[in-house]
Amino acid sequence: MNWRAVFAIVRKDLKVVLQNKGVIIPIIAVPLILFGLLPWLSVFVPSMVNIGGADMEELTAMIANMPAGLRDELAPYSIEQQTIVFFLVYMLAPMFLIIPLMVASVIAADSFAGERERRTLEALLYTPTTDRELFIAKLLSAWLPAIVVALAGFILYAVMANAAAWPVMGQIFFPNLMWVVMTLWVVPAAAGLGLSSMVLVSARAQGFQDAYQTGGMIVLPVLLLVFGQISGVMYFSVWVVLLLGLVLWGIDAVLIWFGSRTFRRGRLIARL
């Protein structure tokens, strides 16, 4: 494997991506809104409940309907603290997966479909890189920044969540073990899902926008996880997160195998 060539392509793709506002704006804006703003909004929930005189019992009833494991995890906290931990630690956990999914898929769309659209792919195909090196380089171009952005988002969220909730919590409560497992085990897999699905979409897409819009649907399963938690069907325990990661890695492996079969010089150049 010629790693010098692989990282030259990664470097090229990242430099190109950084120049594309259509890619950079969502990559910066979405984590800022999700992890910079949401913690502050979330801590207002219990306050608003009190100020508005609304029924606090509705929130406690909701928590009471959650799986026993989650109720046990929330038990050491006061009712007010429970709502904060419930929202910031558990309800928003699936939303975190949107970041690696989105970043990986938007960069992969630019790297695979965008490169073809800009007619810069042909020169790459005439270099000594093998199909495998080219494919791995393209995967890394999307995967590495997705993980970096997700890690930055995680750190931002940790700071914001603890800061916003401090008046109520009076302690550092975030991250717990589940979040650490999710960040180190599920996030790379989610990034893999974003890019591997985009590899397949890009093979048929006309250009970046086409690929991005079609591939964007990959975030829909995340919404299922969100609704799954709200309805009390499941919650993000350490074991669930470990299993989720395993499933995602499995899907990644299958999609990447299919993607690598379509990523052949002869096929790519015939579509230029």
Add this chain to the structure above:
Amino acid sequence: MSTAIINAENLTRRFGDTIAVNSLDLEVRSGEVFGFLGHNGAGKTTTVRLFNGVLEPHEGSMRVLGLDPISDGPALRARSGVLTESASLDNRLTARDNLLIYADLFGVSRDKVTSRVAELLELFELSQHADARVATYSTGMRQRLALARTLLHDPEILFLDEPTAGLDPVAARQVDELIASLSQEKGRTVFLCTHNLVEAQKLCDRVAVLEHGRLVAQGTPVELARQYVRRLDLQIETAPEHLDLALNILSDASSLIRGLPRRTNGSLTLTITGRESIPDLLTLLVNQGVRVYRLAANEPSLEDVYFALHGEKEKDQ
């Protein structure tokens, strides 16, 4: 005799029902500038892709630099340089970044990357704009940068697809001179795909003409001219007092000349059917007392060959 650097036998490549390259037999020799001529869609670009292992043929065999492009693609591409028809540059990057990245891709020695990039930027007069984004470049600058990128790793064989397209006459001449020097001084082989027949005439040692994927002619420009162009323009200068006599004699020599001779600026211009008529024509004039001062034949150009071939095909159809 130079060794063959490209050897293709019965090379065929199809796209669906279309045969892009049809039973191509071709030999390109080391150190020559080989012109590959043909209309758009004739199969030139597909041939370059086949020779670089980017596409696989459906039939036939080939060797390029002694390697099989299908199984030795990466090793072959490390020794060849391809200038594609569209410059294929990253507009969002600077010229320097474009070259630095491709220097890594082509495995230019790490300690030489910076100096090699600077040297090529200087050679193509892009140093002053090296750190500007390529999006701001004119067509000519982009073409020069693409050429610079092709030469980064000092390839043994260059595949140039319309290298002077979009260049102004001065820049085009510089590129032509560069191609000639690469071949003559550095011994590099150049496979030149072009529509520019004047350029091909000037640069190419041998040419091949491709039509609908099939090779219709191959040889030196002179050989092709003699083989395919059945006419030759002659200019005859005689003693001024013999001009009318010569005009009368030639007007009656319909077996040797095509059409009628014309008087132009104190000499005669006529078209003959081939160079083999020249001795007979000269004998005819001299035997009848015409003093011939000068006889000049305008060799047919590659352009004449090209259109003669095209005309023949049209007649066949």
